[in-house]
Amino acid sequence: MDFPPIREELRGLEPYGAPQLDVPVQLNTNENPYGPSAACADDIAAAVREAALTLNRYPDREHVALRAALAAYLSRDTPHGVTPDQVWAANGSNEVMLQLLQAFGGPGRTAMSFAPTYSMYPEYARDTSTTWVQGRRAEDFSLDLDAAREAVERERPSVVLLPSPNNPTGTALPPEAVGLLCKAAASYEPGGLVVVDEAYGEFRRSGVPSAVELLPTYRNLVVTRTMSKAFAAAGLRLGYLAADPAICDAIRVVRLPYHLSAVTQAAALAALRHAPELLGRVDELRAERDGCVDWLREQGLTVADSDANFVLFGTFADRHAVWQGLLDRGVLIREVGPDGWLRVSIGTADEMMAFKQAMTEVMQTVAARTLGMEAQA
Numbered sequence: 001m002d003f004p005p006i007r008e009e010l011r012g013l014e015p016y017g018a019p020q021l022d023v024p025v026q027l028n029t030n031e032n033p034y035g036p037s038a039a040c041a042d043d044i045a046a047a048v049r050e051a052a053l054t055l056n057r058y059p060d061r062e063h064v065a066l067r068a069a070l071a072a073y074l075s076r077d078t079p080h081g082v083t084p085d086q087v088w089a090a091n092g093s094n095e096v097m098l099q100l101l102q103a104f105g106g107p108g109r110t111a112m113s114f115a116p117t118y119s120m121y122p123e124y125a126r127d128t129s130t131t132w133v134q135g136r137r138a139e140d141f142s143l144d145l146d147a148a149r150e151a152v153e154r155e156r157p158s159v160v161l162l163p164s165p166n167n168p169t170g171t172a173l174p175p176e177a178v179g180l181l182c183k184a185a186a187s188y189e190p191g192g193l194v195v196v197d198e199a200y201g202e203f204r205r206s207g208v209p210s211a212v213e214l215l216p217t218y219r220n221l222v223v224t225r226t227m228s229k230a231f232a233a234a235g236l237r238l239g240y241l242a243a244d245p246a247i248c249d250a251i252r253v254v255r256l257p258y259h260l261s262a263v264t265q266a267a268a269l270a271a272l273r274h275a276p277e278l279l280g281r282v283d284e285l286r287a288e289r290d291g292c293v294d295w296l297r298e299q300g301l302t303v304a305d306s307d308a309n310f311v312l313f314g315t316f317a318d319r320h321a322v323w324q325g326l327l328d329r330g331v332l333i334r335e336v337g338p339d340g341w342l343r344v345s346i347g348t349a350d351e352m353m354a355f356k357q358a359m360t361e362v363m364q365t366v367a368a369r370t371l372g373m374e375a376q377a
């Protein structure tokens with residue numbers, strides 16, 4: 001008999017996770033390379049101490065103060081403003097999306113996205129016994145709008161998951177695309193939600209709007225955000241969404257009791273008070289990103305336009321050899337995305353220098369010898 005008696009569809013599967021290797025330059029999980037300041041850390045510590053004095057009590061189930069602070073933060077991205085009852089938070093936006101599928105997916109229902117995209121989405125679907133359907137993005141990683149609309153009308157998904165900017169390609173969705181898919185998902189009974197995952201929203205290039213602006217127009221639109229990337233707080237585990245209050249109410253039915261600890265709520269509130277500081281390096285990282293795109297193109301590589309804090313580039317006949325060559329030189333990037341492509345997260349100026357130096361060496365040695373780089377062919 002097989003032990004443990006795990007669900008049939010989970011048997012033999014490996015848990016998700018990028019390798020957490022101890023190397024000098026870690027550019028593989030899209031974290032912010034800059035940690036919080038000492039002043040911010042002190043404030044978080046003081047807030048957590050305060051919360052610790054009442055840890056005998058369960059936390060505020062509805063995390064009212066935190067939702068108000070997140071609503072105020074999001075209101076900067078839209079002339080319409082965002083109210084606290086439009087906001088819901090959980091332990092990372094991954095948990096927010098799992099809760100969405102628990103409430104809106106499930107047996108007999110479908111969730112869909114368009115590949116290449118975030119590898120966690122099919123896992124939320126699997127874990128909630130939701131049917132998973134995946135369309136394809138165009139050659140340049142944008143959405144083919146006619147094909148996407150047809151796919152939604154045909155599959156009638158309960159949840160459409162659309163990262164913008166997309167991971168791992170960095171591609172942002174224009175507002176027209178979001179609107180078109182919201183309309184398509186409202187054209188059948190009982191209709192579907194369109195979830196725009198803006199985990200990297202703060203890194204978008206100037207002139208690229210946030211889908212938060214569209215919330216008053218489309219009732220079935222959900223925008224998710226996280227403090228893990230631009231906010232330099234991946235270790236905090238705090239993600240959130242903005243949507244119609246009725247959607248937040250539906251999630252309250254499936255969330256675990258007291259899912260967001262008093263410690264997390266206190267730390268997140270303190271971190272939000274330091275938003276200007278924590279977000280202060282975003283412009284620097286965006287400039288570093290644009291520089292990285294240019295540099296890789298100068299090397300003769302193909303590079304996807306990026307609105308995020310990472311860059312997808314290629315194409316290599318043997319991407320693993322390039323990845324390994326970089327790792328041998330102390331630089332860890334991510335082997336992810338379509339065949340032949342690699343993804344590098346944007347680090348500090350020094351880290352990006354180390355990446356470029358290592359790339360130059362790898363392309364001169366390994367690449368020239370065995371890789372047959374298509375970009376130069």
Ligand SMILES: *Cc1c(COP(=O)(O)O)cnc(C)c1O
Nearest residue numbers: 092093094118167199226228239
């Ligand atoms: C990093 C990332 C997230 C954020 O996950 P958290 O659980 O908030 O840390 C969400 N979506 C995508 C596409 C990501 O790449």
